[in-house]
Amino acid sequence: MAIPSLNLLLQSILSGIFIGGMYAMTGLGLGLAWGLLRQINLAHFGFVFLSAYLCYQMSTVGGIDPLLTVFVLPPAFFCVGVAMQWVLSRFRISAFNSLLVTFGVTVMIESGIQYVWTADFRKMQSVYAEEKFVVGGLFVPLPEFLTLAVAVALSFAIWAAMRFTDLGKAMRAMAEDAPIAAAFGINERGLSLALSGICVALASVAGICFALTFTLTPTQIFSWVGVVFAVVMLGGLGSALGPLVSGIVIGVSEAVAMALFAPSWAPIVSFSLLILMLLFRPGKA
Amino acid sequence: MLEVENLRVAYGAATALWDVSLKVGKGELVCVVGPNGAGKTTLIGTLAGLNRASSGRMVLDGNDVTRLAPHRFCAAGIAIVPESRRLFTGMTVLENLELGSFLPAARERRRETLEQVCELFPAVRQKLAMPAGSLSGGQQQMVAIGRALMARPRLLLLDEPSLGLAPSIVMDMFDSIRRINAEGLTVLLVEQNVSMAMALATRAYVLEEGRIVMDGSAGDLIRRPEIRKAYLGLEEG
Numbered sequence: 001m002a003i004p005s006l007n008l009l010l011q012s013i014l015s016g017i018f019i020g021g022m023y024a025m026t027g028l029g030l031g032l033a034w035g036l037l038r039q040i041n042l043a044h045f046g047f048v049f050l051s052a053y054l055c056y057q058m059s060t061v062g063g064i065d066p067l068l069t070v071f072v073l074p075p076a077f078f079c080v081g082v083a084m085q086w087v088l089s090r091f092r093i094s095a096f097n098s099l100l101v102t103f104g105v106t107v108m109i110e111s112g113i114q115y116v117w118t119a120d121f122r123k124m125q126s127v128y129a130e131e132k133f134v135v136g137g138l139f140v141p142l143p144e145f146l147t148l149a150v151a152v153a154l155s156f157a158i159w160a161a162m163r164f165t166d167l168g169k170a171m172r173a174m175a176e177d178a179p180i181a182a183a184f185g186i187n188e189r190g191l192s193l194a195l196s197g198i199c200v201a202l203a204s205v206a207g208i209c210f211a212l213t214f215t216l217t218p219t220q221i222f223s224w225v226g227v228v229f230a231v232v233m234l235g236g237l238g239s240a241l242g243p244l245v246s247g248i249v250i251g252v253s254e255a256v257a258m259a260l261f262a263p264s265w266a267p268i269v270s271f272s273l274l275i276l277m278l279l280f281r282p283g284k285a
Numbered sequence: 286m287l288e289v290e291n292l293r294v295a296y297g298a299a300t301a302l303w304d305v306s307l308k309v310g311k312g313e314l315v316c317v318v319g320p321n322g323a324g325k326t327t328l329i330g331t332l333a334g335l336n337r338a339s340s341g342r343m344v345l346d347g348n349d350v351t352r353l354a355p356h357r358f359c360a361a362g363i364a365i366v367p368e369s370r371r372l373f374t375g376m377t378v379l380e381n382l383e384l385g386s387f388l389p390a391a392r393e394r395r396r397e398t399l400e401q402v403c404e405l406f407p408a409v410r411q412k413l414a415m416p417a418g419s420l421s422g423g424q425q426q427m428v429a430i431g432r433a434l435m436a437r438p439r440l441l442l443l444d445e446p447s448l449g450l451a452p453s454i455v456m457d458m459f460d461s462i463r464r465i466n467a468e469g470l471t472v473l474l475v476e477q478n479v480s481m482a483m484a485l486a487t488r489a490y491v492l493e494e495g496r497i498v499m500d501g502s503a504g505d506l507i508r509r510p511e512i513r514k515a516y517l518g519l520e521e522g
Contacts, residue, residue, distance in 0.1 A: 166384075166392070169376065169380055169383060170384065170387055172373070172376060173373045173384050176373045179335050179355070180365075180367060180373075181373075181384070182355040183333050183355065183356075183359060183364075183367075184364070184385055185356050185387050185388040185436070186384075186387055187354075188355075188356065
């Protein structure tokens with residue numbers, strides 16, 4: 001074990017916080033849909049990548065500022081989420097079966113992406129990509145910083161909405177006892193459709209952040225599933241702030257493990273954390 | 286106010302209610318008694334939109350509510366206090382009460398109704414910020430009744446409010462129900478505690494194996510030998 005310099009360690013922790021922001025952004029919609037709608041949406045990852053590729057396309061070919069795709073992609077993906085929940089509830093698909101169905105959807109999305117954009121690596125060239133600033137001797141890359149800021153802002157906004165608005169409370173009530181919530185006038189069907197739409201729109205926002213930061217390749221879809229599942233379960237299903245906290249915890253532990261040991265240690269750290277949590281706080285996941 | 290005609294409810298092939306008819310007049314306190322498994326919870330659940338009727342009619346103030354979507358029953362003026370309370374246990378007492386007044390008409394009068402609920406159940410006022418799941422059974426029952434009152438219903442449905450409560454608390458609970466009714470709210474109560482329910486109600490129905498087998502004024506029914514024998518364990522003497 002090589003002891004890294006303090007500066008390198010701090011830089012690792014910072015990049016861990018940033019990757020944690022990406023985990024949180026990806027896990028936010030997944031965990032909400034899982035906890036509140038009993039929908040285990042593996043297609044969430046497919047939607048993240050599809051949105052990332054569409055952002056890439058609009059920016060690289062269409063010449064649009066990638067940040068402006070926020071006005072197009074999330075609303076479009078909202079509609080996809082509504083349609084998906086409509087199908088899942090129309091055919092009364094259980095939580096476990098939703099996992100299988102959405103796995104199929106993800107494979108289809110992956111093939112579609114491969115067909116349209118090929119398996120080549122794609123990196124969006126934008127004015128933001130190479131932008132960095134230095135704070136106290138540490139490099140802060142702009143795309144990562146933006147991702148973290150968006151993840152923090154959206155997590156807190158959703159937390160506040162769930163806690164302080166009638167609709168947010170209605171969603172929590174519906175998740176706990178849907179028939180009784182309906183007996184007090186809460187329209188379960190309408191609310192579920194809207195919530196599913198919001199969760200897929202969040203996937204789309206994550207996709208835009210992804211395109212800003214990472215090089216895209218279709219097979220990468222599945223490499224994110226494991227760690228983001230760990231983040232979501234560690235943070236608590238249906239929780240808005242949970243994925244943010246657990247995302248940063250896992251991101252930082254991975255980054256420190258990589259700096260102290262070797263890059264291959266990263267997944268061991270995140271899954272050890274998950275297993276420890278399941279052992280000591282069972283029922284919370 | 287409420288007229289139920291030939292209501293039939295089935296779960297798949299199993300019929301739980303066979304052509305049940307009953308009436309509840311404005312301002313009345315009516316109870317439905319019967320043994321376990323007679324279909325009492327099915328009956329009250331159907332009236333609240335929790336179960337679907339397979340045939341028959343339910344009319345509230347002249348409006349047919351039989352085919353309404355489940356979430357429309359509350360707007361029609363019906364609120365339920367379900368069996369074993371079914372509070373949103375992960376949420377605070379206040380949030381539970383607020384959800385009772387989710388619909389716009391009730392929301393407009395939320396503060397006023399909340400004040401009335403706290404006057405009726407002073408113990409609830411101290412607990413507003415607590416998670417509903419942390420309360421005792423009796424307090425949870427008060428919150429469940431409070432949640433239903435927050436909807437400002439015209440008909441209050443109560444499913445076994447005495448279930449699982451200590452006898453002294455049951456007395457308080459029935460006293461509160463009497464006061465709610467005395468203030469003008471129409472109440473339909475389903476109970477296994479026959480003597481308490483009959484003492485409270487103006488009229489009663491006896492439900493056995495999914496059928497209404499007897500009905501009449503509560504005072505008359507409680508004197509009938511078959512009721513005394515089957516429900517109160519008293520022999521003629």
